[in-house]
Amino acid sequence: MSGTTDHVDQPAESPWLTTPTVLDERMLPALTTESEAYWTGLDRGALVLDRCTECARVTFPPVGGCSFCGAATLEPYEAPLRGEVYSYTVCHLAFGTGMETPYVVAVVAPEGSPEARIATNVVECRVDEVSIGMQVEMFVVNGESQSLLFARPPANGSLGDAATPQEVTDGP
Amino acid sequence: MDRDRSPWTGGHGVYVTGVGYSDIARDSGRTEGALAVEAARRAIADAGLDRNDIDGMTMFPVRSNPPVAFQGPSLDYVQRSLGLNRLRLQMPVGSGAGQLQAVLAAYYALAAGQADHVVVYRSHLRQARRFLPFAAESRAAFDEDAFTAPYGGTGGAARLAMWAQRHMYEYGTTQEQMGAVSVLCRAHASTNPRAVWQTPVTLDEYMASRWVAEPFKLLDCDYPVDGAVALVLSRQGPATDTRAPVRVECTGHGTGPDTSWLQWRDYTEMGSRYAAEDLWSKTALKPTDVDVAELYDGFTWLTICWLEDLGFVQKGEGGPYFEAGNGYVSSPGLSICTDGGQLGVGRLHGFGKVAQAVNQLRGEAGANQHPGAEVALASAGGGPGGAAVLLTTNR
Numbered sequence: 001m002s003g004t005t006d007h008v009d010q011p012a013e014s015p016w017l018t019t020p021t022v023l024d025e026r027m028l029p030a031l032t033t034e035s036e037a038y039w040t041g042l043d044r045g046a047l048v049l050d051r052c053t054e055c056a057r058v059t060f061p062p063v064g065g066c067s068f069c070g071a072a073t074l075e076p077y078e079a080p081l082r083g084e085v086y087s088y089t090v091c092h093l094a095f096g097t098g099m100e101t102p103y104v105v106a107v108v109a110p111e112g113s114p115e116a117r118i119a120t121n122v123v124e125c126r127v128d129e130v131s132i133g134m135q136v137e138m139f140v141v142n143g144e145s146q147s148l149l150f151a152r153p154p155a156n157g158s159l160g161d162a163a164t165p166q167e168v169t170d171g172p
Numbered sequence: 173m174d175r176d177r178s179p180w181t182g183g184h185g186v187y188v189t190g191v192g193y194s195d196i197a198r199d200s201g202r203t204e205g206a207l208a209v210e211a212a213r214r215a216i217a218d219a220g221l222d223r224n225d226i227d228g229m230t231m232f233p234v235r236s237n238p239p240v241a242f243q244g245p246s247l248d249y250v251q252r253s254l255g256l257n258r259l260r261l262q263m264p265v266g267s268g269a270g271q272l273q274a275v276l277a278a279y280y281a282l283a284a285g286q287a288d289h290v291v292v293y294r295s296h297l298r299q300a301r302r303f304l305p306f307a308a309e310s311r312a313a314f315d316e317d318a319f320t321a322p323y324g325g326t327g328g329a330a331r332l333a334m335w336a337q338r339h340m341y342e343y344g345t346t347q348e349q350m351g352a353v354s355v356l357c358r359a360h361a362s363t364n365p366r367a368v369w370q371t372p373v374t375l376d377e378y379m380a381s382r383w384v385a386e387p388f389k390l391l392d393c394d395y396p397v398d399g400a401v402a403l404v405l406s407r408q409g410p411a412t413d414t415r416a417p418v419r420v421e422c423t424g425h426g427t428g429p430d431t432s433w434l435q436w437r438d439y440t441e442m443g444s445r446y447a448a449e450d451l452w453s454k455t456a457l458k459p460t461d462v463d464v465a466e467l468y469d470g471f472t473w474l475t476i477c478w479l480e481d482l483g484f485v486q487k488g489e490g491g492p493y494f495e496a497g498n499g500y501v502s503s504p505g506l507s508i509c510t511d512g513g514q515l516g517v518g519r520l521h522g523f524g525k526v527a528q529a530v531n532q533l534r535g536e537a538g539a540n541q542h543p544g545a546e547v548a549l550a551s552a553g554g555g556p557g558g559a560a561v562l563l564t565t566n567r
Contacts (some may be wrong), residue, residue, distance in 0.1 A: 027311050027326070029318035060435060061319045067430055087341070087439055089325075089333035090386040097324040102383075105325035107334055107434060117434040119320045132341045148322050 014128035015102055017121070019150060023143025025098050034064040037076055042147035045140045049116055051077035058116035068115070079116070081138040083108040083151070086117055088130055104130050108138065108151055124152035177453075186282045186420045188563065189289070190219030190404030191527045196368060196518050199298065200398035205245035207400035208295035209253045215402035216254075221289055223255050226404075228287030232274035232294050232521075233266030244295045244400075254291075261287045268427045269443065270553030271522030275561060276423045278405045288407050294523040295400030316432060328470060329393060331433050332554050333385040336473035338439035340387060342488070345476065347387060349491030351378040353472035354391045356499050357509045361516025363539040368397050368518040392472040397518030401527050409566075416565045418533045421547075424451025424560040431556045442474070443558035444481035444551065451560050452483065457547060459483045462562075464532045464548040465506055466525040469513040474554045479508070482551070482560070507532075507542040522552025526561055533565045 031039055034050075038061075041048030049058045052066035053073040059065070065072050088106035091099070104122040109115075120138065122130050136151035192215030194207040208231075216226060229251055235243040247264050261281045265274040271294060278290040313321035320326050339345050355375055361367035373391060381390040409417035426447025430436060452458070459482060467478040476490035484506060485493050493499070499508035511517050511528040520527075529548035531537045537545075551560040 023322075026324075027313045027317075027321040029322060030312040030314050032318075035318065061316050061432065067432070067435065087334040087338040089330055089337060089388075090383070091324055091330055091333075092383040092385065093329070094324055095327040095330060097321060097326065099324035103324055105320075105323050105330055105334070105385075115435070115437075117436075119323050119325045119434055121323045132338065146322070 014126040016126055017104055017123045019123045019152070020141060023141060023148055024145055026148075027097050028146045034062045038062055039147070041078070042140050042149055043142065047079045047081055047110065047118075047138060047149065049077050049079050049110075049113060050074040051113070058113040060116035060118060077113070079110045079113055082154075083110040083118070083136055083138065084114070085122070085130065085132055085134040085136060085151075086114075087132055088122065090127055090130070102127055106130065106136075106151060108136060110138075118149065120149050120151045122151050129153070184419070184421075185407055186279050187406050187409050188403055188418045188420065188526065188530050189406040189409070190215040190217075190221065190402075191530050192216070192218055192402040193366060193527065194295070194400040196366060196397050196399035196520070198368060198397055198518075202398060203245070204295045204297050204398075204400070205249045205253065207398060208245045208250045208293050208402065211295065211400035211402035212250060212254055212291050212293055215291060215293075215404050219289070219404040219406065221404065224258060225289050226254075226256050226291055227258050228261030228278065228281055228290035229256065229259060230261070230263045230265055230274045230278045230281075230290060230292045232264075232271045234264040242296065250293065256291075261290060268431065268557050269425050269447065269559040270557040272526065272550070272552045272559035272561060273425070275403065275405070275523075275526060276425060276559055279420055279423055282405055282407050285407075290405045291402055292405060293400055293402035294521050296521060297398045298396040316434065319434065328554060329385045329388055332471050332474065333388045335439040335442070335477075335555065336387050336471070339473065339477065342440050343491070344488070345473075345491035346495075347379065348375060349495045350387065350392055350472040350476065351375050352491075352494035352497075353469065353475045353509075354378050354515055356494060357469055357513040357515035360501065360510055360540055361512025364512045364517060365538070367512045367516045368395055369512065369516045388471055388473075391515070394470050394514030394519045395516070397520075399518055399520050401520050401523035403523065403526055403530075415534050415536075418530050418563050419566040421457060421562040421564045422451055422454035423562070424448060426450060426553070426558040426560075428556055433555050436556050440477075440487070441481055442477050443553055443556050444478045444560075447551065447553070447558040447560045448482045451562055455562060457562065457564075462506060462547050462549050463545040464510055464529060464542045465508050466510065466513075466529045466548065466550045467508055468522060468525060468552045468554065468558070469509055469515050470519070470554050472515065475509065475513075478551050478558070482549070501540050501542055507545075510537060510540045510542060525550035525552055529561070529563050533563055
């Protein structure tokens with residue numbers, strides 16, 4: 001049969017995804033030596049990733065080495081706050097995390113280092129506007145005890161040519 | 173494989189000699205330890221052995237201290253409850269290649285000669301707290317969860333929904349095709365007395381079920397139950413010669429190039445791809461030789477992905493395969509999830525896959541028996557890790 005994917009528990013108009021102002025209700029990261037630069041980078045609005053000094057690829061989440069080539073030497077790399085949605089899901093349950101539903105979890109491939117896949121929430125659009133391949137700009141919300149990264153459609157509707165993700169040809 | 177590897181020289185003298193299920197229920201009111209012990213006692217008896225024959229134990233997963241709801245009973249608890257006083261192998265196994273890694277570990281130990289009869293089990297409760305990565309009292313997220321839980325992106329449903337979504341995007345897999353897996357499993361469950369679900373579902377009922385994490389609906393998700401499955405693996409065939417011996421032909425370990433859910437390069441394939449490469453590199457058998465495939469169905473899409481990655485169909489053809497009505501015991505060709513799977517029997521977390529493969533090869537699968545089954549495959553895992561076991565009747 002050819003059914004349709006009705007959003008049976010949604011109103012006729014697709015819900016608006018709001019940027020949260022309170023983050024402390026969420027599950028929050030336990031900081032480690034390896035992840036501290038990432039999280040403190042967010043505090044000042046920057047996306048700081050670990051880039052390999054040998055192969056120039058970014059390992060995320062950070063683990064203190066290059067998961068692509070095994071090199072031990074990494075350098076902090078401030079990635080542009082732009083990227084593309086690699087995949088996403090609309091969550092209608094909060095899975096014990098205390099989130100308000102529905103919410104969208106997306107994995108974003110940052111411009112210039114698409115091998116780094118960053119989990120975030122897509123906000124400031126309607127649920128049905130989220131799609132794979134969607135261009136997003138990322139921004140930080142500074143919570144009381146923790147800053148988190150979010151993604152939204154770009155203000156002018158486009159990120160321009162520079163946002164085209166580059167293909168990594170010799171990844172894992 | 174993309175590099176030279178040592179040739180597989182493992183033994184061909186390892187058998188599954190015992191299968192034991194605990195009682196399976198939505199809410200048993202029992203502990204996971206009691207369920208594990210019940211399953212293990214039944215498996216040892218099923219093998220025609222007693223406690224003094226057992227010299228090895230493995231379980232999935234490794235248990236932390238303090239434990240979390242996911243982890244089940246400790247190996248020590250089960251060992252002491254069964255009075256297993258002669259162990260030469262006692263090894264909880266977790267992480268990496270998923271649930272069946274504990275079965276693989278038992279197999280490795282037997283092939284190496286460290287034990288003669290190994291009990292391996294998985295037991296867990298329905299787990300209202302299943303989706304919490306750590307204890308409910310903690311709001312801190314560790315390891316990779318530190319980067320996903322703050323966004324509500326933790327737990328199997330939310331994570332794997334993104335993999336399914338990408339598969340739909342790249343290959344055109346549809347909601348109805350995932351629904352066909354749900355319908356298949358519930359049909360098989362309806363003729364399996366052990367299954368928690370005794371009623372079939374229609375595609376319309378599937379489509380009307382509520383969203384969990386798109387594209388997963390409620391009926392894409394396996395059914396949480398209290399239950400345990402134990403197996404006995406042995407270096408020799410069954411103690412009695414009244415039933416067909418079930419031999420481990422080979423196993424497949426799949427952790428792939430990276431164990432990160434986020435960084436995994438291609439969400440349209442899983443650790444299943446690497447488990448399949450390892451498995452098929454060790455045997456002359458081919459996918460076309462397999463009669464029964466007890467593929468993992470923690471979510472419907474996982475079954476589609478395992479079917480593809482194991483080479484039963486080309487990449488992208490898994491959805492259409494199920495939509496065309498394939499996989500039923502009553503239809504020609506490969507029989508899939510013949511007990512009703514975790515979508516129908518309940519979440520036995522991969523161990524039910526091996527148990528049903530053995531049932532099939534023994535000719536003990538009742539109304540769901542694949543006639544003359546001689547080669548059966550069991551697989552478990554979703555995301556970066558997966559493992560598979562290929563069993564034959566040794567005929």
